[in-house]
Amino acid sequence: MRISWHPAFLPDWTPCPAVCRASTDGSEPSFLNKYHERIRGVVSAESWVIELEPHRYLDPVAIHVELAAAQGTSSPEWLQQLLLPQAVAEIGDECKKAVRQLLRHGGYRPAGRGKPSSEWLLRSASEGKLASILPLVDVGNAASLAVGVPLSVVDLDRIEAPLSISLGSSGEKYVFNRSGQEIDIAGLLCLRDKTGACANGVKDSQRSKTDETTRNALMVIWGTIELPGAAQRLAARIRQLVERLGGVCHEVEISSSGGMESLQSTSESP
Structure with a gap:
């Protein structure tokens, strides 16, 4: 393990006016309007590396979340409160269009039941229908709701290296629920x-x-270069919530064909 700096973990709560505006009930701080958070280092988990297939729009961030004990079945009350309608941020159309463009680029049709998870979360939470599931899932859902960008949450003990990100091939499918x-x-x-x-x-x-x-758990943020800084704000929010649960976030390297340096420069573009 080594201590390192990564742009995705530098707390930056400055909202993008064209993308979203925070709206809370006052019980939690308006995290998208917090400025000048104290910069801290993160531990780099060198054992996990994700190979990235070149993509025109993708601006990903990957986080290894480590808890002190098994997450259990119930989220604390403060976390469940972040899934309620009054805690949902107002996400602009520009954000939704950019995310759909990201998913559409490879030929996928992000509509109907196949729309981005971030849109499904926003609608469910706004209607008061988003139930608490498990602590780490709730962390991901609450963070995604704040920024409007989709993310994935997987159990690191249920997957096996090597890890990569690429487009699905013709006819490729997988099971996504218990049914x-x-x-x-x-x-x-x-x-x-x-x-x-x-x-x-x-x-x-x-x-x-x-x-x-x-x-x-591994959390993969499906950011897009069309929403500069959004993936980094989402990563910072995840880190804040995980720390409140008593956990730790580790940086996971994403290696593109252009190298890690080129990937970071894309993430930091204004």
């Missing part, structure tokens, strides 16, 4: 492990989902 329903992932950006595709910005695979025994 055995499948999603066609042709043309859709997906996280892959040794077995195959296991997560994306629409629905994660059933085989890689967390449960009450999960202590180590």
Whole structure:
């Protein structure tokens, strides 16, 4: 392990006016309007590296979340409160269009039941229908609701290296729930492990989902260069919530064909 700096973990709560505006009930701080947070280092988990297939729009961030004990079945009250209608940020159309453009670029059609998970979360939470699931899932959902960008949450003990991000091939599918329903992932950006595709910005695979025994999870933020800084704000929010749960966030390297340096410069572009 080594202490390092990564732009995705530098707290930056400055909101993008064209993308979203925070709206809370006052019980929690308006995190998107907090400025000048204290900069802190993060531990780099060198054992996990994600190979990235070149993509025109993708601006990803990956986080290894480590808890002191199994997450259990129930989220604390403060976390459940972040899933209520009054805690939902107002997400602009520019954000939704940019996310759909990201998913559409490979030929996938992000509409109907195949729309981005961030849109599904926003609608469900706004209608008061977003239920608490598990602590780490709730962390991901609450953070995604704040920024309007989709993310995936997978159990690191249920997947196996090597990890990569690439487009789904023609006819490729995987099961995404306990009922055995499948999603066609042709043309859709997906996280892959040794077995195959296991997560994306629409629905994660059933085989890689967390449960009450999960202590180590991987969160992949499906950011886009069309929303500069959004993935980094989402990562910072995840880190804040995980720390409140008593956990730790580790940086996960994402290696593109242009190298890590070029990937970071894309993430930091104004």
